Amino acid sequence: MFTLVASISCSVAVSVLLKIARSRQIDVAQAIAFNYVMAVTLTVLLLNPDPQGFIHNPTTPYWVVIALGLLLPSIFLVMAKAVKHAGIVLSDAAQRLSLIIPLIAAVLIFGESLQGFKLLGILLGLAALWCLTLGSKQVDSSPHPHAMHWLLGVWVGYGVIDVLFKQLAKSGAAFSSSLLITFSLAGVLLFIWLLSQKVTWRLRNLYAGLLLGLLNFGNIYFYIRAHQQFPDNPTLVFSAMNIGVISVGTVIGAIAFKEKLSRSSLLGIGLAICAIIALVPR
Template sequence: MHTLILSISFSVVVSIFLKLARAGKIQVDQAIAVNYATAAALSVWLLRPPLDTLFEQPPAVWLILGLLGVLLPTVFLVMAAAVRRAGIVRSDTAQRLSLILPILAAFLVFHEVLSGRKAFGIALALCALACLLARPRANGARLPARAMAHQEEPQESAARGWAVLLGVWAGYGCIDILFKQMARIGAGFTGSLLLSFVLAGLLMCLWLLFRRTRWDARSLASGILLGGLNFGNIYFYIRAHQTFPDNPTLVFAAMNIGVISIGTLVGAGVFRERLSPLNMLGIGLALGAIVLLFPR
């Protein structure tokens, strides 16, 4: 269980980093590129994958690596586009609702047995997700006409951004499924993890070069910290799947629900974000869902 707790903790800290990065004027795309290089270096240093046989992977593994290498940086870019077009709240909601895809895959692809206890736990998890994502609406009646006029454009942009929101939803869901597939490789996953980081980093750097990015030293340096956090998040996430090989639903649900529950508490305690009674109910439901999904 400690692997799952560590993965959730690293993921929450990554979210805090990204939140602070905006205020610190850090170019997140540059930090993301360095993040993959740092994660690759940590993979070599800490995991010590067999470099002499690194490229001797079965065709099925190369398919997983290729998809991860493309999806990891691409979903980041799609997420950035979704935030611009549809706003942070809708984009974050699409990311969290991606939980539906790996849960379906747990039964359709990984052949997990659906019991009544698990079915109730999944239903409880989805209810918790809905409660946690609920945010109080601002009172539009108190806004002057000029402010209301300025709000119309973002709302219209959000309506046109359904395609990128769908990309966020499908992209994050597919990445979760692919990491579960990587966990099934066994001891050979260390080399596969290294290759996925290298490929994602190369594609991200090519994207930045194509855009003729003006490099920022502070943003590049911050990518080292982000890489360490992201490495811990992904490594322990895969280890959690290996710890519970017959219960992928637990890992999928606990990861998503755990991250947003702790993130909600951190947002309220550190960033003074408003926490509604519905959000508190969501945290309680999330704990109940994890207890039900946890194997006896």
């Protein structure tokens, strides 16, 4: 169970780091850029990718790779805004609810039919998202007027990224190589953008970014390891990861950051957990 606990801890810790960034005078964009330096390094050291095979594979969908390279740093920035204005609790819940986006895409794009628990899970998830965005207006004493928009951005962004990674997997591309190329592209594009903005580089942003990259990669790595340790029980990994992040995020947000939750927010969190249970692979 260590791998599951580690993955959940890393995921929530990313939100915590984004939450305290402003109070520690950390430039989030710079931190995200350096995050990819750490992520690329760890991918090479721990996952043994084969970038040449990936690049020269004629079936590699390069448009997906480019889209991921643009979306990965963008959604990090959106997540930072959501955590800042809507809080850790609602942002983590919105991120976890993004798992219903691939199911919606399967119906709208690929013509698959939905029934039973999958349909129930999508309906519960959409209801949960509506409650979370409604409750985001009452997160603190001075709520941001666009908090709900950042939450919707988190939901859509992570959902689209999930769809794109699934498209990469269908193309036959190795997961480790896909991570390496997309992390590298995302980092290069973000550094180019920062250089064009003539930002003032700070050492604290480098340290924060390396820590962010360690946590971000740790979430992915330990999640993969958990599936490897429980090959016959993916349901355990799926449900524990998603429900665990929402539950731990709720506790930390309420205790450490005194995040206030309205009735709509609490209902949304409850519906989100019910949606995840309904969507558990059977």
